[in-house]
Amino acid sequence: xxxxxxxxxxxxxxxxxxxxxxxxxxxxxxxxxxxxxxxxxxxxxxxxxxxxxxxxxxxxxxxxxxxxxxxxxxxxxxxxxxxxxxxxxxxxxxxxxxxxxxxxxxxxxxxxxxxxxxxxxxxxxxxxxxxxxxxxxx
Amino acid sequence: xxxxxxxxxxxxxxxxxxxxxxxxxxxxxxxxxxxxxxxxxxxxxxxxxxxxxxxxxxxxxxxxxxxxxxxxxxxxxxxxxxxxxxxxxxxxxxxxxxxxxxxxxxxxxxxxxxxxxxxxxxxxxxxxxxxxxxxxxxxxxxxxxxxxxxx
Numbered sequence: 347x348x349x350x351x352x353x354x355x356x357x358x359x360x361x362x363x364x365x366x367x368x369x370x371x372x373x374x375x376x377x378x379x380x381x382x383x384x385x386x387x388x389x390x391x392x393x394x395x396x397x398x399x400x401x402x403x404x405x406x407x408x409x410x411x412x413x414x415x416x417x418x419x420x421x422x423x424x425x426x427x428x429x430x431x432x433x434x435x436x437x438x439x440x441x442x443x444x445x446x447x448x449x450x451x452x453x454x455x456x457x458x459x460x461x462x463x464x465x466x467x468x469x470x471x472x473x474x475x476x477x478x479x480x481x482x483x484x
Numbered sequence: 485x486x487x488x489x490x491x492x493x494x495x496x497x498x499x500x501x502x503x504x505x506x507x508x509x510x511x512x513x514x515x516x517x518x519x520x521x522x523x524x525x526x527x528x529x530x531x532x533x534x535x536x537x538x539x540x541x542x543x544x545x546x547x548x549x550x551x552x553x554x555x556x557x558x559x560x561x562x563x564x565x566x567x568x569x570x571x572x573x574x575x576x577x578x579x580x581x582x583x584x585x586x587x588x589x590x591x592x593x594x595x596x597x598x599x600x601x602x603x604x605x606x607x608x609x610x611x612x613x614x615x616x617x618x619x620x621x622x623x624x625x626x627x628x629x630x631x632x633x634x635x
Binding site for chain 2: 403456457
């Protein structure tokens with residue numbers, strides 16, 4: 347209904363404004379009292395995790411192991427070679443595979459090595475064929 | 485319709501302002517409630533911890549070979565805020581502890597399920613590296629507080 351009296355119009359406007367302010371105040375008081383009584387609402391915290399640390403760990407441990415020098419007998423002659431070279435030898439001659447496994451047991455702690463192209467720490471060892479190696483937890 | 489009376493014009497402006505105010509309050513209220521309901525905090529500190537761990541290992545054992553194992557080597561190699569972080573590295577019988585040790589106690593509290601308002605992000609890792617061509621295990625413990633910054 348449209349009010350034609352100007353004073354009545356102004357009165358209605360003031361009434362609406364006062365009503366609005368009272369509602370807002372009541373809401374604020376309600377929020378304050380509920381926070382004091384029951385505490386602020388708990389916000390959910392989502393943890394963002396990454397597997398990068400595990401990969402770094404495997405990567406560094408594998409990199410260190412591949413550079414380790416071991417003394418082995420090749421054609422009745424003792425020679426110092428790195429694990430990377432021993433891996434290449436083991437691919438040519440299976441006799442060296444056992445030595446490689448013994449060295450892995452000694453050095454890699456919680457890990458085993460495996461030759462595959464799965465996601466994770468990968469090393470391509472230069473050879474006639476591409477040798478891919480990674481670590482996995484025992 | 486054009487209003488010619490000045491008082492009527494003023495009255496019209498006040499009414500319009502009043503309506504606009506109500507609209508702002510209602511829309512603002514809806515936005516505030518929806519935001520409060522659907523927003524959540526993200527804890528980035530685990531990612532930060534893994535990056536810091538990698539940096540530490542690059543300082544201590546670049547390419548997996550232990551070069552220099554000392555507090556100074558780590559301090560010279562990377563910057564970190566000692567009030568926000570705790571680093572504990574053990575290599576055989578040598579141990580280096582840097583930063584706020586209280587964070588370690590808070591990590592223990594989290595393990596034992598003691599209620600604390602905010603826990604630090606805790607990381608425990610082991611690496612197998614070479615020192616003088618010998619297999620050596622490095623135990624790394626890292627705690628990051630950064631409650632105000634990354635939580």
